[in-house]
Amino acid sequence: MAVGIPCAFCGVRPFTEFTFGGEWRELDAPDAESDFQRVYLPENAEGAQRERWFHVMGCRTWSTVVRDTRTNEVG
């Protein structure tokens, strides 16, 4: 069974309808140092990770999803 990604509008859809938008991160940072951290130093968690997924083949909106990077379990 393909990994299902929950879209905020369409419900759970196959991940093939989405593009991966990377780890969730703040939209902005107060200073250059933390901005560098925000953009270039992802956490790359082993386990539950908050991620952004774009429903490109569907309603073309972004959703925030928690995925376990070891099992691909989405919850």
Place this chain on the structure above:
Amino acid sequence: MTGDGFVRDPLQARALDMAAAADRSGGRLTLDREPFLTQVSLRLDPSLASRSPFPLPLEPNTVTEDGSHEVLWLGPDEWLVLGEPHTGAQIVEALERALAGEHRSVIDVSANRVAVELGGTGRIAVLATGCGLDLHPRSWRGGMCAQTLFAKTHVILQERLNATRMLVRPSFADYLVDRLLVGL
């Protein structure tokens, strides 16, 4: 608007293939072209939806009808208005008049996709050979639409009374028919 003489249905050459496939299926499946279906793309803030002359569905992935038009929900601020062939100019004008002054986008995109209508009781099984959606009647019913993948191509599916309409890019239309015939 382009003169009729310049308009060509990308699936014209496949009409015989489609009819033959329907024959082979022994009545389980029909495959029909819907040439020149009018399609108008509407982008609009959903809070202005009531201003539209065509009722806009606000529930995701559903369709509303008003007799001669169907409106598909494509996104939270995006709809596709379907109408009879060569009615694009009227639909655009009706929308532009009703939404004048508002931030919106109204574009005739009739040439953007080709429509194929699948009929017959076997159509869902054929769809399921290439589509990751849950097509069980508990979650896929008449009056619903979805943008998804069928095999390798993006499709808009619209579930109608005893038929499923598939909208694909013209350059994928041949592929879609080939792939449907494989699934048969």
